[in-house]
Amino acid sequence: MNEFVAFFRSIWGLWLMGLFVVIIAWAFWPRNRKKFSDAAEIPLRDDEGQPPSGDKKS
Secondary structure (H helix, E strand, C coil): CHHHHHHHHHCHHHHHHHHHHHHHHHHHCHHHHHHHHHHHCHHHCCCCCCCCCCCCCC
16 A cells, blocks of 8 residues: 555656646637637626526516
């Protein structure tokens, strides 16, 4: 068990770097561009005059 722990202690930086690269690749993947653009525009939307999504007008 000590050998197992020692091995992972020696590569934790490499593992975190790999995880970082994967997250960055996912964030900049062309297929995700529309989803992230839409999410970035949420604060700028003009929702004045519309009831909140949970409220229903009768």
